[in-house]
Amino acid sequence: MNNYKLVYKIAVVAVAVLIALLVGAAIIIAVGGDVFATYWIIISMPFKNFRSLSEVLIRMIPLLIVALGIAVSSRSGIINIGAEGQMYMGIIAATAIATNCGSLPKIIVVPMCIIAGGIAGGLYGFIPGWLKAKLEVSELLSTVMLNYVATQFFNFCIRVPLLDPMEKSGTPMSRRVAENATLSRLFRGSSLHQGIFLAIILVVVIYILLFKTTWGYKMRAAGASERAARYGGINVSKYLIISMVISGACAGMAGAVELMGVQGRAVAGMTGGYGFSGVVVALFGALHPLWIVPASFFFGILLYSQVNLQILTSVPPNLVKALQGLIILIIVAVQMVINNPYSIERFRKRFFAGREMKKTEKEA
């Protein structure tokens, strides 16, 4: 890459971050908060000690797994905003096994739960994939609608078939998952659990799938240009459906991990919006499995800061949601600017033209 292009890209990102911070500052001032203190809490708290860093990491795990699935489907030409529903389906399946098969050894029951979550999520992803491939139903419509269905089905399950009979408080929830079905914590005094290994494995698997295998190649070709893929003899419908199944399976596994590593039982609202944030993380990570890792870490920090803001300041934690929204808008804007050849050319003229001229003169 040319020198000036790299400088240009860094400059654009820097300006974008600055704008996000400034607009965020305006919002903080508007709600009567202290700008610097707020930002300091968001940035510094996660790194205060290992315990707080673990808090970021346990939020990062489901985000990362969901976002990997989103990357697969988006690169195959289908936008999966149904990860939320697929997570719920995964949780239901994992709960059913985790609460009933506690007598089996851990080495068997843990993978069983995760796989069950993956299968349930995958099947639930199959529906919108099939609808789009065969009947050309917009996935935006079908996935959003199926989210409602899944949420209500989940609410039914934790009230009737999975309800904890010992629970007398009236809060609908499932029984605790069996001891043998939990993802163990890795360190004393930290909430970080074994789910992080699954996340790391999936990063590698999805990376290889997308970029090193013929399946990934065909998915990417179908997503980039359906017409050319068809011309090239690729069965576009088939790979569209497969990509949605993989995407759903990732979301389902993320749900299972959240259940077995963090919550310990199925409770209402336990997906915490990871299904939607995962879409943003995937886009922020440029739909690339390796870039999604830092992207999910960054969003983990934002999510964790909600907790800290509530405890330490008067700033409403929803501010973080506003910041998230700002970041999304800025990503979109930056993508428009960063590859625009005209802006690059103007930038070069303004800051680099003089230097180049001198160089050509020297050469001449």
Added chain:
Amino acid sequence: MARFDKIKELRVEHITKRFPGVLASDDISLTVGEHQILALVGENGAGKTTLMNMIMGLYQPDEGKIFINGEEVSLKTPNDAFDCGIGMVHQQYMLVPNMTVLENIALGMKKSWKGIKVDLAMVRKQIEEISGKYGLAVDPDAFIWQLAVGEQQRVELVKTLCLGAKFLILDEPTSALTPQETDELIALLKSMSSELSIIFISHKLNEVKALSDRVSILRHGKVVFEGSTADYTSKQIAALMTGHEVEVNANTDEPSKGEDSLVIKDLCVRSDRGFLALDNFNLSIRSGEIVGLAGVSGNGQRELAEAINGIRKVESGTITFQGKQIQNLTPGQVIATGMGYIPEERNTEGIVPSMSIKENIILKDSESDTFSKNHILKNGVIEDTAGRLRTEFDIRCPGIHTAAGSLSGGNIQKVILAREISRKPKFLVCVYPIRGLDMGAAEFIHMELLKLRKSGVGILLISEELEEIMNLSDRIAVIFKGKNQKVLSRDEATTEKLGILMAGVKEDE
């Protein structure tokens, strides 16, 4: 209001324009006098469009000046150029399809805007005036989407003239027109030159010869030749343009005596809009033979190519390839029988534009033993193959990792050709293979097709360019409204005969 009543002379002096890494215009000087038609020719990327964009105020030159009637003008925006009476018709038409002709023309006419109202009556009067004056018939109330490409171009011309243009710039005006429409346009422009001056960009030399008074040739941003058109033959101009003698690749071999390779019988196929685009179409092609299919585009050519390659459903009839019926197989199955296909839409169908050249080379073969094992891609082999094909087919690109969509049309076509030919097809369907390409690229592609023919491959060459068809084909079929009009041998075919058949008249009528 217009600054000049008349443009007696447009002169550019010592214009230089740099883009990152490229000298797009290198000290260019040109003069166009009153009632003159200047043809600006050169290969793709020679800097023709850049130069015109500077005259139109879309770009500013880094150095140099533009004069009108001897007076220096500064053209900072397209509006400045309009004010000086310069108008341009772009290669891609700038019309809103779901608006009428009248509305489209009013869109750019600031003087018709009266506050929040548009004075359509005034615009209508002006359109009538202009069409009467120049013989440009347009229906002001027709919607753009209803019009054929040639008619849309007339609308663009009327629009430009309504804005008060006295100096016209036309960027490859014939690239999307049928041969008949092209002839009409050339006659029209010739008569218009009694009122206007025209610069027209082209790389079709027969048009340059037919239309222009003077010709300027650009190569790598420099004017390498200027002269009066009448003094030079097409061949001389072609040599100056490419920098070397251009060999016309012609098929002079004995007609093939091979066996029937592809036999199409009573084929019926529906178009996207539901009517029968192919209506009992019959044609057979031997191996080692090029059959040209001439016809005005839109008579079923696209549907034929898609039906053969499994992309479009066949309603009835059969397609037999090497003794096996292949109608209604999936595209993948057709590819597996050894069929090669160079599609009409090279930018969106022939390649995946956002993928690299390397990845586009394996589009049809990712599962083959050569490029993968147990579904894992063999990156090394793929890179070696892509690198080899890049040299073999002279694909000009920064590297095999470059996105294929960022290449020029000619190089995209070379990527497609490299893939299709290196797959060693038994048959090749080739649709408009040189449309929009410069002479160098076209020459290269024709050479490769003839080589392929020699190796015993049958080729169906679908084209609108009669010259191309007559040079390359062993036999020539003419398609009209989805039917095969007649098949002529190379010796029988003449431009006149083909023209009549293409217009739908059978010879014996």
